Amino acid sequence: xxxxxxxxxxxxxxxxxxxxxxxxxxVERARRAPAYAERLAGISAEDIQSPEDxxxxxxxxxxxxxxxxxxxxxxxPRSEVVRMHYSSGTTGLAxxxxxxxxxxxxxxxxxxxxMLAVGVTEDDVFQNMMGYGLFTGGLGFHYAGELLGCxxxxxxxxxxxxxxxxxxxxxTTVLHIIPSYALRVLHFCDQAGIAPSRDLSVRVIFVGGEPxxxxxxxxxxxxxxxxxxxxxxxxxxxxxxxxxxxxxQDGMHLCEDQYLLEVLDPETLEPVEEGQIGEVVLTTLRRxxxxxxxxxxxxxxxxxPAECACxxxxxxxSRMEGRTDDMLVVRGVNVYPMQVERALLDVDEVGRNYxxxxxxxxxxxxxxxxxxxxxxxxxxxxxxxxxLQRRIERRLQTELDISVCxxxxxxxxxxxxDGKAVRVIxxxxxxx
Numbered sequence: 222x223x224x225x226x227x228x229x230x231x232x233x234x235x236x237x238x239x240x241x242x243x244x245x246x247x248v249e250r251a252r253r254a255p256a257y258a259e260r261l262a263g264i265s266a267e268d269i270q271s272p273e274d275x276x277x278x279x280x281x282x283x284x285x286x287x288x289x290x291x292x293x294x295x296x297x298p299r300s301e302v303v304r305m306h307y308s309s310g311t312t313g314l315a316x317x318x319x320x321x322x323x324x325x326x327x328x329x330x331x332x333x334x335x336m337l338a339v340g341v342t343e344d345d346v347f348q349n350m351m352g353y354g355l356f357t358g359g360l361g362f363h364y365a366g367e368l369l370g371c372x373x374x375x376x377x378x379x380x381x382x383x384x385x386x387x388x389x390x391x392x393t394t395v396l397h398i399i400p401s402y403a404l405r406v407l408h409f410c411d412q413a414g415i416a417p418s419r420d421l422s423v424r425v426i427f428v429g430g431e432p433x434x435x436x437x438x439x440x441x442x443x444x445x446x447x448x449x450x451x452x453x454x455x456x457x458x459x460x461x462x463x464x465x466x467x468x469x470q471d472g473m474h475l476c477e478d479q480y481l482l483e484v485l486d487p488e489t490l491e492p493v494e495e496g497q498i499g500e501v502v503l504t505t506l507r508r509x510x511x512x513x514x515x516x517x518x519x520x521x522x523x524x525x526p527a528e529c530a531c532x533x534x535x536x537x538x539s540r541m542e543g544r545t546d547d548m549l550v551v552r553g554v555n556v557y558p559m560q561v562e563r564a565l566l567d568v569d570e571v572g573r574n575y576x577x578x579x580x581x582x583x584x585x586x587x588x589x590x591x592x593x594x595x596x597x598x599x600x601x602x603x604x605x606x607x608x609l610q611r612r613i614e615r616r617l618q619t620e621l622d623i624s625v626c627x628x629x630x631x632x633x634x635x636x637x638x639d640g641k642a643v644r645v646i647x648x649x650x651x652x653x
Contacts, residue, residue: 243506256293332365335465343370357460379639401642418446436566472537570598
């Protein structure tokens with residue numbers, strides 16, 4: 222029988238009622254975790270009468286998770302834990318998240334809901350090009366693909382030549398991939414004389430795992446001749462599938478029967494107006510092993526107003542517009558890497574890779590951006606290259622309000638990675 226998900230059809234009133242009931246259950250469940258027992262003392266389920274009452278509960282930060290490692294946030298007996306995932310630890314000590322069988326089932330259902338919303342069915346061949354293992358990206362989509370009945374290929378990341386071979390041999394129609402790696406695959410196809418839109422069968426691509434701009438999404442769509450859908454997730458909430466785009470490509474629908482969303486001012490911790498950018502704060506509503514209450518994700522996004530064209534009442538988040546911890550301060554100006562990407566990809570001659578480097582010669586911040594050009598744009602005519610370099614520098618200065626030095630490179634000249642792209646190299650601390 223084809224998979225179906227009735228929660229997607231809930232009305233706004235039904236979602237609110239469900240969230241209140243499940244938030245009460247979450248508070249009671251979280252008390253079993255040593256890290257929450259004292260913090261939730263004096264708060265009863267009766268204190269929760271509406272979703273807005275979430276603000277009566279304490280916030281949870283990454284630092285608190287680290288302090289509670291390894292068992293402080295576990296609210297279920299260890300005998301009920303069937304899987305553990307580990308965060309990357311790129312911003313400090315890694316944190317473990319535990320799952321019961323029920324947790325894993327509900328996670329798969331959330332991802333399957335998003336896949337189903339864009340037309341993925343049991344007739345599709347799904348090639349999962351995310352890493353498997355402690356990283357949640359691969360397994361999160363893998364079991365959702367199987368739940369839908371897709372022929373699921375656990376390709377994992379890397380080995381681009383084999384990835385293309387699998388697509389050609391088995392008629393892959395659906396991909397899950399990191400955006401920067403999608404660009405690498407397109408570059409490989411260019412070098413191999415393969416036209417993805419003609420020679421491959423891919424029609425749907427799910428991207429996630431790293432911030433990316435709308436311009437980058439469109440370039441991937443044009444390169445593959447496929448529709449590209451954003452997916453949001455983080456290991457603390459389970460992994461990918463917390464929020465996913467529908468066919469309208471107008472924001473990511475949050476699984477509000479599983480998560481309660483707040484968008485807060487990261488300084489005042491008060492809710493921002495709908496449509497304003499703020500920090501995404503999430504509460505699990507059905508997590509058995511690791512219930513998390515008001516978790517500060519550090520991701521910055523907007524809650525989109527008005528109903529979606531698809532008719533779903535589940536609210537929508539904008540694409541991630543940065544993180545509270547990836548903001549760069551350059552000569553007193555706040556700069557997000559996403560701003561740089563948007564400005565670069567507005568220039569047709571810019572190719573598929575770039576690297577931002579920050580230095581501090583003579584105690585003055587300097588920002589430079591190495592940029593690959595398209596094959597058509599790269600030329601031996603230095604006058605043309607110099608004119609293009611100045612045009613890109615003006616575009617960046619307009620976007621960032623600071624001067625930036627641009628270095629132009631041939632296609633494929635900058636370093637690449639099979640995992641998340643390294644977009645920023647900050648040498649300023651080493652230069653002290």
